[in-house]
Amino acid sequence: MTPTDSGPATLRRFLPWLLPTALLAGHAAAADVRIGVDWNGDGLIQTLPGSRVPQDAPSDSQPFVFWVNHDQDDLETGGETWPIARPDANTPAPDSSRDLEDFTRLHVEIDDLGSLPGDAVLTLAWASGSTAELNLFRNEDPDCSRRYLLDAEAGRRQLSAPHGTPIGTVGANALKIPLQTLGEPGLDGAGYCFLLEVASPGQGHLVATIADGEGVLARSEPIAAELRHIKSLYQRTTMTWPEEILAPWAYTTEAPPVPDLQWSKDPQGHEFEPGWWETEDHVVWVYGWLKSGEGLREMATTQAAETIFKRLWHRGYRGRLTFFHWPTVKPRYAYGLLESEYRAYKSAPALVDFVSQIPKGKRIHVTAHSLGCVLVTEAIKLGLEAEEALLQVGAIPAAAYDTRPVLTLPDMADVVTPWLPEEGGYHGYIDETPTPVYTMYNYADVTFFGWNIAQKQMKPTAKRGGYRYAWEPDAPQGERARLYYKTGWFSSKYRLVDDPHEIMAFIAKAKTHAIGAETRVQGHVRRVFDLARKPHDFHTGHVVGWTRPVHETTAFYNLLLDVWNIAYVSELL
């Protein structure tokens, strides 16, 4: 631009700076540029109003939201590295298909793109500064689809050059991209398709500008964005088992004390902040049997909970998600299974309390994985009220919900064990429920191999030090369940066990499959869903939903949402 320039061309270059964009809308000569993001989570990006498809229209009060890529997804398949030594946002390129879950789409639509000069430059910048930083990549799909998340081949292309190579960063400095370096445009020749990853959190207004060597040609409306730590986007609670309360077999002359377990917020450094996007749905997800130990809850949060959150988010879920942690015992390998079952029962009142504090009018969906289903079962027993309870591969006998004889395993039919409810057994433990119950099962889940052995071989439980549970069917009613303990080399005494939780956890054997391995459950279960069959194909896996690559779990997360009667995005979108 020189002082001698004049005429329509000059006006065209300066107009975007001189006038609000809206006033330029009718100016035929001015190129129009728009930034598009999937603001409303419907899988589509619609930058203009007036269509059947709602416009994605971020505003100051309802900004576009995404999360910082803070985890370390550098393993080829399966899991994540822990502890995080090198956050993904600090690496120059996405490390794995799992890393792609931390990317989202951004379009730049340019009207009359073909008429732009060859030296045109696209600039992306924060309009009035921001602490936020975005790393920008080319979307491997020129149609700007989300197939990098849906299709393994597309994901591989996204990880490969040139799409896996960052274009640059929008941060304190603007990112200038000569259009000719971007190759062929996408969107049918009307723009360019990018993916972004958030490197640093912050708020701001993202603006796209098209300029050439002589000045600005067009400038987009700003896009309000709020880029946050992911832990602020979903809720966590935790509970601690009192140190002074030992395992129940340690109490020989008196009944074990019952802990008054209370849930508390679990910010892990980042308080949960409800967002403008929240619907009336509130999913409460109860963990399964987590490893116990320093830092392992945080590991589970990052690797499991956050992955679940991301996958639900990408499927369109915009309700609240709370992960409910309870005090499991799992120092290593499989130690602590039965004690964890005992603790699950004792943790249930806290879940009921948590759910009861959710404001009226919310649609509450309670779900649990594996041993967490014991906790939810007990909560149902205590009167849990929710839209439904979904048991995912539940590690509790099917007979707790369905007492039909057909479920009894032939080799367990004659086993002497507390079985009926009055004996403290599992059979018919749930006799009524105001909450509809659904289960997801996988008969091939290898976990239930171990669970079956535990039922058959580890009950009644014997413990180091001479503690031994027993079931003595010939004793009078109420005196059959016992805990024997040694009082000398050749002498022992016993305590009567009358707490059904202690009986079920340490004495009662299951005479049916676990509910998560049983295809035929009816009774108080309204409907069952098969995770072994297509399209889920969980095979022998137990934790497939958050360990498999995202490309293979789309249908699973859609199924979750469908069970909750929550609308979800097409698997093709």
Next chain:
Amino acid sequence: MSANCSDWLKAGLLCAALAVLGSCVTRAEQVASQSDMSWFARTVSNSPLADADPDDFYEDASKMVRTDIEFHGVVLSEEGNPLKGARVRTSVFDRLADPFEFPFFAFAAREPVFTGDDGRFSVRERGAGMYVTVEVPGWAPVTAPRKLYVYAEGLNQTLPFPTREAPEEFRFERRPPEEELRPIQTGALRLPEDGVPLEVSLRQVAPYGVEPGTGEAIITCERTADDAAPDDLFDWWCELTVPGGGFQPFRIDMDQAPEEGYVESSRLEYRAADPRWDDRAERSLIIRFADGMYGFIEVSMRMDGDFYVAFSGHWNPTGSTWLD
């Protein structure tokens, strides 16, 4: 009375058997997909490692994952002609996983290789075993396209190992048009209001429906209060119309769409007083589109919560009635 000594032995054995339960949270070392692990587990299920002495375990298994692998394969058409450019993916069981986590090995995928003019490929690796997957775009496998080869001594070795002189054969045939089925996945289509029709596209994803008069199907649902029923129950109905085409119930023995028997419209009703009442329903249908194409669809109706319907299934773009 003292505890039974065998209980402690059981406890030890249980540790190994129950270790699989330890996978409730992903660990950093876990690098195999479940399908790969399960496949390998089935193949080596008679492995002496399953009963291995833990003291010797690492030594034995460490040797196994260092086994030399030399694999030769050839990809052929059904007539025996070599297929060039077939994509061969391999994953090698080359590292130890958690020693208590059957089957003790973990695999790592390699960059794919492609067959040459003679249809041949070869792979040299080190590991206890390797699986090989062959893909030929546009072709369907005649022999198993994915196989596991166990090389480590002491496991169930896949003998004889394929050699340059006797390579493993993978045969393919041109994929018949019947197999060119296309997916139908509309996702959840929110219904506008009770009793208001939603015109939808099934073969193109259009989550907000399409303009009136252009849809492949029209669905209308309505919920009405039933004073005689409990508060949370209601009457509801849904009506599906396929303009110019039709649909009929799917039967499990159908692998092709029938030529006859289609209705253009039908209505499903649930009365609150019905003991089998539910707020959700599914129907599996064979559909004939207005342009004469056939498909299989499952219609999911969700009358509570977000009030939506969803269509999933597949259709045959060739006009064939083949739907399996």
